[in-house]
Amino acid sequence: MGNSHHKSVENRNQKHSVHARDGQAYTSQFSLSHFVGNLSGRSFASVTSGQSVYSASRPWSRVSRRRWNDSTLKNPLEASKTAWPVAHKESIFLPEFPITTDLIQKDFEIIASIAKGAFGEVLKVNKLSENKEYALKVLHKAQIVSENAVRQVKEEARIQAAVGHHIFIAGAVSRWQTKKRLYIVSEYIPGGELLALIDKYSKLPEELVKILLAEIAVAIDFLHNAGVIYRDLKPENILLDSDCHVQLVDFGLSKWLSVGARTTTLCGTLKYMAPEVMQRDPYGHSADWWSLGVLTCRMLTGEFPTPAVRMSAIRDEERLTSASLTDRSDTNDSVMQQSTPILPKPGALPDSATKLSKPARALLIRLLETEPKVRLRSLRQLQQTAFYLGFNFEHVKAKKLSPKRVLENHIQTMRPAVSNEENNCEFIEFDQEAMVL
Template sequence: MGNTSPRPPALNQDSVDGVYTQRREDSCQNLSTSSSGRSFASVNSHQSTFSVSRPWSRVSRRRWKESTLTLPYESSKTAWPVSQIESFFLPEFPFRSEGKHFTNLGEINKGAFGKVYKVSDEKGTLYALKVLSKSKIIRENAVQQVKDEVRIQRVCGHHPFIVDCPFHWQSKKRLFIVSNYVAGGELYDLLKTYTVLPVALVKLYVAQLALALDFLHNAGVIYRDLKPENILLDASLNVQLIDFGLSKWLPYGKTTRTICGTFLYMAPEVWTGEEYGHGVDWWSLGVIACVMLTGKYPSAEPDSGQFSTVLPQVGLDGPARDLLQRLLQVKSAQRLRTLRALKNIAFYKGYSFDDVKDRQVNPKELLPEIPEKLGDDFEGFDESFVTQL
């Protein structure tokens, strides 16, 4: 009875224990003390005909309890027919799509574990459907990462500048994650078109992203991959934060030291292997603000044995330069890393963050006509920062 397939070769004991810890705790609470033979993972299931007509022997019952409750690789060997590769992704990914049916309207993107499609439901509502390969996720030891991604997006998706994730489920070989469709494209495409954005629009976008980061940090989430490719624009060109694949549950004030992210936007303390906290997201925001204001990336030069940030030599007024210098402090303790501190700098003097949160400012009204020369300068960015630090 149950699955007897071999163990996945790429999983180590630690990762499997991490996947099954919560299931073992939940199963211990749901397990009936009777000898009915019901599945410990589903208290609403009925007795099988076999268990009623021929009760298990005392020895068989003892072996079943010992194998399913103490050995993580044996947890799928129960009266409930769930295969091992399916149980890896429970309870975050159920076995149904909640009665929803989607029509595929074409592929729109590719990722490390699968593809993203534009789909519509029965009412014509558009969504982005991410289809992930279970085998690739297991091979890369990323089971917990994918489960955290969908939980974080589901919990935080009600924020006005974060894309919601209304549906997610699994099949035998794939995971399905449905997010709201954002029609305006990536911030990266807007930067390629305009090279440099108007200061008023930069002020709006930095404020919107800061509100989203503040919300995530207060919810105990560190984002860790803030970049223009992960910032979509809706029909009104307001920002929408997507892709929580590298996000992590991290209580505010705590630290971690996993090296991850995109090199150009990665804070110095991340890729040097030091412990870091939520301040790394504010560094990434500073890099994005620098690109929006100047069309170039920041660089660095040695200063008294240490490195300090050097901004592009372009025309920046005092408040804009002050914003970048505060966000791009190499030493995290000296970096601007709270929404309250951002509101009090000269760049945002007299600015209403309440109007930003309520979407009272229209980004389209802040954009000039598309210039004849497109973003050549942005495409030829300066990589000296990541090569020198």
């Protein structure tokens, strides 16, 4: 009885699918039974033609949208895949560096070479369509691949794209690649490096340091809240704009690190490296605040605090170790113990710090605390120090405080005969012009 019921349904469907035209009967191509019998997941066009026009036009394999999103978000190799085959030396830098050709010749005019880095150079260029100056960073793919730094360069591009909109961080305007090179266009920052300002004046006034330190701390706090650890804070990586406001550049050693997480990679600049980094202990964002303490000490005193590891101490230790291997007598051991130098604690302030105000010294001591958990390590803690008593950080974020004006007043007070042209951070004599690395 059940079989007869199914047969009657099929016959009824067949009757509905038969129509007459010019006295001839034909079967509808889109009848219900025909469609149900061809549930293969292909498009409607494939029912009649036997081949999906949509699937034939797709150069990549068919996957669900959810599967495609999951694979591209979690797997960088999947994210590098393109619709059409490209060379391996181009695909490995995708999608951070899109493939574009002849963009330099069409849009930019090279003015001068600013600086040279590990993988290329930085050029000062003029965009013809806007008549505006930019900094163009050109990287050679061959050097990047040979140094096994592909992941590092792509990570730097992703981080800079995510945080470059901040007021105190230099962002990339655009980036692309050709067969042999990578190109990154950034805003041209005319004021030069903070290092040049420190070298020229040796010691900066506390009022100026207060503004510069606040701007750097705001940028570092933003990075940490965004899940990024900077790991290379130094005056060479801080540029000054026309009003001497800071611009943080060079994210080559930065890393995605969520709040409270730890990493163990040994990287950075030795004199600015935190003790926990040198000891290969797991460290977090507090390592950046140690580097900020070293930078602040240098701005206020013109000198470095005691670094986490001193090269002279290492050489002395090696010399004493080699001597103990050649002569193990008790007499020589006692002599060596007496001649071993007593090294100051890492983060100890130089003697010139005694001339600083008590709030300034107290701030340096808190920033240069060897124990990360005790160290000053947040913008809120910085705002609560005596050094920033009565200071408005909202004015800093709005750029209402002018470091250039403070510098000009300091120059006029110290050197009344200096002309107005020299009271501009744009006219400071630099060994290298402003750069974005």
